């Protein structure tokens with residue numbers, strides 16, 4: 001389908017992880033685990049090292065890496081086998097000679113080279129003398145046609161390790177005749193060859209089962225490949241409403257975060273007011289309402305336009321079991337919302353009205369109601385925008401494996417960090433404050449938006465486990481700019497409070513009394529020069545209204561990040 005946008009410069013927002021050294025797994029894939037939140041095991045590669053983890057040609061270990069990485073792309077074992085086997089039905093690897101013949105990278109190359117890629121100074125540097133990956137092999141006897149040949153060879157032969165002309169470990173079928181055509185010389189033939197990552201499909205038990213099934217059912221393989229390919233090339237476009245043009249398939253896929261069609265009328269402003277009142281008298285606290293709305297909407301990630309409040313997937317497995325979503329508390333909150341929803345919808349039905357409210361809308365509306373109440377407690381009159389129209393997804397409309405794989409481990413907005421022992425101040429990538437920036441870019445936030453949201457969420461008490469970390473106010477659940485004033489207060493001296501340097505305590509200088517406890521994410525707002533500049537503005541006595549206005553605008557932006565249904569196509 002059509003609908004992608006062209007950009008004119010690289011997106012510098014995403015956290016690609018440590019970029020100090022090419023082709024290293026350092027800081028990414030250590031102790032057989034892919035470090036959160038990364039999706040490639042080595043710097044500079046999109047998936048895994050083709051030669052096996054760290055260049056060690058072990059197909060089973062390679063399978064483990066592949067499984068991690070493909071799960072991050074939302075691919076299960078079947079998708080993975082289909083994609084690799086289908087992709088490597090075509091083409092070849094290029095590694096005609098050692099890497100020392102390779103020129104500088106394109107932007108460091110002489111000006112007359114005009115951006116035409118990496119120059120390889122071995123013979124012609126082209127055709128049979130090409131170098132890209134450093135492996136030299138082709139997989140299939142018919143490398144311009146889709147088919148089952150790759151899988152057939154993979155299982156038919158015994159594989160022996162060898163070294164490519166460029167010096168990389170690869171595998172050759174020792175008992176096979178020379179049946180692979182040369183890419184350039186019609187008279188030449190080669191033995192079948194494979195990468196370590198290819199052999200993973202044979203030597204990993206789960207992959208092998210699928211691969212053998214494909215071998216027996218080539219049409220099934222073709223179908224699985226077609227579906228996985230469509231997913232690979234469309235999964236970051238977001239829901240189907242973002243597709244345009246004549247090729248949009250009728251079929252819906254669970255990875256598109258599908259939503260049911262709304263078959264009822266929407267609530268108007270009057271009914272929204274009525275529902276807000278009902279929510280505020282339901283027994284749920286301001287922090288619960290704010291935390292739930294935020295948790296629902298901030299699951300959005302702009303990198304693949306998935307998640308968000310629409311669908312109310314927060315109440316479905318596995319999002320309802322994410323630690324940061326307070327599973328037990330969430331269950332009770334959802335029950336309250338369900339009751340309110342039932343009562344409202346039954347009343348409307350009884351009155352012959354076609355109006356209904358979704359749980360997804362109620363959760364967001366609950367957030368609006370709580371903000372308005374918290375502002376009135378601060379003596380401010382506030383109206384938080386609300387646009388109904390969200391619908392509720394069903395159990396079969398959530399991609400379980402994917403949402404399991406992306407469970408948050410760090411979320412500075414909710415002051416949540418799963419494992420403070422993992423913090424290493426000498427390695428910025430391990431710190432909660434660094435990961436906060438990644439979360440902020442996934443939510444498309446600017447620097448001031450990020451800062452104002454944190455300040456607001458903290459005073460509302462919308463922090464993990466409704467604890468006290470970062471709640472720098474004497475009047476929690478009141479929408480004030482207190483967080484900033486207290487964070488920047490020169491009378492407070494901050495001291496390390498735990499061995500991991502995650503928590504800090506704020507003591508009053510004169511009396512020595514303990515006043516606050518905060519995390520690194522709170523303190524970075526006073527420490528980092530740009531963040532501090534923003535915090536200083538919001539801390540001002542005459543900035544109360546501005547704080548409120550900016551907080552609500554940023555809040556509303558997050559609540560609607562996934563509302564593609566409200567935007568016109570084009």
Ligand code: HEM
Nearest residue numbers: 047050066083084087088090091092093094132133134197
């Ligand atoms: C574990 C995952 C994978 C690894 C480690 C891997 C590795 C590689 C390597 C090293 C090359 C050679 C590049 C060169 O020397 O020019 C290559 C080529 C290729 N790969 Fe993959 N690949 C993977 C998955 C895939 C997938 C999922 C597809 C597509 C569905 C795919 C399609 C291709 C094609 C078509 C070529 C040939 C390119 C050409 O002829 O120039 N690969 N792959």
